[in-house]
């Protein structure tokens with residue numbers, strides 16, 4: 001049955017839909033197609049951020065997903081070369097599709113180099129506009145993230161059999177290791193710092209690593225975002241990125257002051273084959289370690305904890321998270337569909353951060369090793385900068401060197 005989840009003011013021709021979104025429960029939503037033509041199946045999630053659609057669409061953690069934007073006007077500021085989060089040159093983030101409320105109009109912004117429609121097309125992202133994304137989000141809220149398929153045919157010739165076959169063929173994210181789709185395949189070095197504003201009408205400039213002794217950091221790429229690398233650099237780190245398949249020996253051969261475990265897509269429990277032994281090897285040597293999102297989940301798995309699929313997950317840029325040590329609440333960027341089960345944490349790991357939306361675990365620290373990690377995205381991009389302090393906490397941990405187990409052990 002076709003549901004009336006269509007935005008009235010979107011301007012598409014209801015008699016001639018050029019895109020169709022079908023959910024696993026059979027719900028059919030029609031609209032105007034944009035971006036890539038064809039069919040794409042994935043897990044449908046919603047993101048509540050009001051800005052930063054380009055960073056969201058290039059965040060490799062979204063591989064295998066179709067993103068519903070709850071903010072109604074997406075595309076107004078176009079896209080540019082600075083707001084890419086994907087590190088790999090192709091810009092392929094693995095995002096399958098996008099769902100918008102209002103039609104995407106021509107960009108109006110001094111930074112824009114291209115319109116969103118053409119950019120989505122170039123990246124193979126199939127999109128649909130004219131959807132009541134509030135109603136769709138309420139549906140996902142009630143039923144949980146669901147598998148879905150989106151099809152776009154400019155002539156309106158949408159092939160329901162092909163859509164259904166793609167939907168049936170999509171295995172879902174649970175049990176999926178998607179890191180090989182988006183992670184680096186080769187070692188590389190990174191030395192670009194944070195982007196800054198020189199003035200409202202001049203191009204932005206990237207910072208440099210501050211003068212002084214640099215910390216040598218090996219970053220493991222499960223689907224890294226550029227702003228993580230930039231903030232590590234700006235915090236004084238000399239960063240070498242290694243592929244996710246790097247072994248503990250590969251990492252330790254570079255004699256790092258610290259190891260960073262990145263964000264990334266898919267099910268953490270399915271990513272363990274190569275990741276967990278590497279992390280265990282690094283922890284054994286007491287090398288200071290910091291993890292973000294998938295990196296947080298992998299650190300937890302490496303010490304014997306468990307992760308579980310969430311119902312709607314957390315995808316937005318205004319989530320309140322409490323640092324349980326300081327009592328401070330930080331407003332953070334979130335993007336995850338799995339979470340660490342706090343009850344499964346070993347005695348040597350303590351919870352440091354908690355989501356104030358649903359009480360789920362958002363951070364841990366090991367008490368016998370110099371290692372900590374957070375579920376949220378302190379690099380934001382998009383999002384608030386409240387959690388940038390964590391990059392400095394990592395540097396402080398490296399300053400103390402191996403063997404110091406962090407704040408919780410003192």
Ligand SMILES: NC(=O)CC[C@H](N)C(=O)O
Nearest residue numbers: 061263264293294337338
């Ligand atoms: N942003 C991330 O690193 C996401 C981690 C993991 N893929 C999840 O969905 O929970």
